[in-house]
Amino acid sequence: MSRDAVTEKDTTTSLDLSEAGLYGAAFETARDQVRALISQHPGTFPTFTDAGAWHFEEDPWAPTWSAGFLTGLLWLFADRDETGWWREHAQRYSELLEPRKRDDGTHDIGFLFTPSWGRWHAVAPSERTRDVLIEAGRTMARRFNERGQYLSTWVHPGSTFIDVMMNIGIIYQAGHLSGDETLTEIATAHALTTRRYLVRGDGTSVHEAWFDPETGVFERTATHQGYRADSSWVRGHAWGVYGFGTAYSWTGDARFLDTARLLADTYVARTGDRLVPPNDWDDPQPRFAYESSAGAVVASALLQLADLIGDPGGDRYRRYAYRLVAKLSGPDFLAQPGSGWEGVLRHATYHLHNEVGVDESVMWGDYYFVEALHRILRGRVAAIGS
Numbered sequence: 277m278s279r280d281a282v283t284e285k286d287t288t289t290s291l292d293l294s295e296a297g298l299y300g301a302a303f304e305t306a307r308d309q310v311r312a313l314i315s316q317h318p319g320t321f322p323t324f325t326d327a328g329a330w331h332f333e334e335d336p337w338a339p340t341w342s343a344g345f346l347t348g349l350l351w352l353f354a355d356r357d358e359t360g361w362w363r364e365h366a367q368r369y370s371e372l373l374e375p376r377k378r379d380d381g382t383h384d385i386g387f388l389f390t391p392s393w394g395r396w397h398a399v400a401p402s403e404r405t406r407d408v409l410i411e412a413g414r415t416m417a418r419r420f421n422e423r424g425q426y427l428s429t430w431v432h433p434g435s436t437f438i439d440v441m442m443n444i445g446i447i448y449q450a451g452h453l454s455g456d457e458t459l460t461e462i463a464t465a466h467a468l469t470t471r472r473y474l475v476r477g478d479g480t481s482v483h484e485a486w487f488d489p490e491t492g493v494f495e496r497t498a499t500h501q502g503y504r505a506d507s508s509w510v511r512g513h514a515w516g517v518y519g520f521g522t523a524y525s526w527t528g529d530a531r532f533l534d535t536a537r538l539l540a541d542t543y544v545a546r547t548g549d550r551l552v553p554p555n556d557w558d559d560p561q562p563r564f565a566y567e568s569s570a571g572a573v574v575a576s577a578l579l580q581l582a583d584l585i586g587d588p589g590g591d592r593y594r595r596y597a598y599r600l601v602a603k604l605s606g607p608d609f610l611a612q613p614g615s616g617w618e619g620v621l622r623h624a625t626y627h628l629h630n631e632v633g634v635d636e637s638v639m640w641g642d643y644y645f646v647e648a649l650h651r652i653l654r655g656r657v658a659a660i661g662s
């Protein structure tokens with residue numbers, strides 16, 4: 277679809293200023309829910325809920341990848357807290373996950389370290405935060421397949437996901453902090469490969485690409501959490517909007533900004549006034565109307581994009597994101613303290629086909645929802661990691 281077509285169908289409206297209190301109230305509700313979690317289960321890192329109660333056993337699908345989100349929530353709350361209570365917990369949780377900086381069994385190093393040590397470094401840079409971020413970025417960069425020019429997933433050396441775009445910011449940051457240009461080149465090469473094989477000409481996106489890991493030759497597309505290989509799993513699409521915006525923020529490469537805008541325009545065109553998407557736009561019979569974590573990710577991504585573009589141009593993404601966050605802040609999605617639901621955002625799905633975290637809360641949904649609230653409340657986009 278062309279960008280003009282999207283513009284014609286633009287349904288964004290100005291922010292109703294009476295909604296301003298809604299965002300602050302949602303931020304406080306999220307803070308109460310997270311305070312209850314870390315008080316009742318200190319030092320644990322759940323990924324999803326079961327019937328609203330946090331699940332503390334091992335992730336049954338992926339190598340555990342969500343510890344950065346709970347830690348990032350603590351840093352976001354610390355940013356609006358004068359007492360030091362949240363800061364103390366944010367540092368402790370960051371320290372608990374530090375050993376993962378050498379974890380070569382996952383492609384989710386950016387998810388682990390950008391919301392945690394990246395936020396710590398942004399507010400109080402030190403040799404220690406610098407060294408952790410450099411080591412984490414180098415670990416991620418070792419997943420690079422030179423022949424195929426991509427970073428591989430934990431699934432197989434021949435696989436890459438659109439999700440990996442969320443894990444190249446840590447490589448750019450390590451390159452920036454260390455002065456090692458090879459790191460920057462690897463991150464950019466991966467982003468260009470993703471743009472070529474995982475972003476379709478019509479502005480939709482693919483979840484997974486497979487290559488021959490020996491020759492680097494592209495073989496096929498696939499999906500794990502989406503409807504099918506040629507459909508659009510919306511959370512993956514949201515990772516793409518955010519990840520290409522991040523790639524642009526580190527490089528200033530217009531190709532990445534164009535791609536982020538194309539993916540964002542597709543999100544707006546396909547989701548429209550519903551604002552919150554289903555798990556996959558192309559599923560003809562979705563089991564659930566909403567996958568709220570995709571909405572939360574895209575809200576924060578659109579606010580980042582709006583800031584990167586500036587006004588005019590960025591304002592339409594900002595207005596859409598405000599409406600989306602307002603919807604997520606309403607009673608259909610936001611869990612209420614005392615209701616027995618332990619997460620923040622309801623109606624998220626982790627892995628539909630595997631029946632893992634289906635129509636539940638997921639930690640990244642809660643994190644990106646609060647990140648979006650934080651961006652709105654602060655009135656400008658946070659450029660973490662610079």
Ligand code: GLY
Nearest residue numbers: 338439511512626
């Ligand atoms: N593994 C990333 C996701 O489920 O979105």
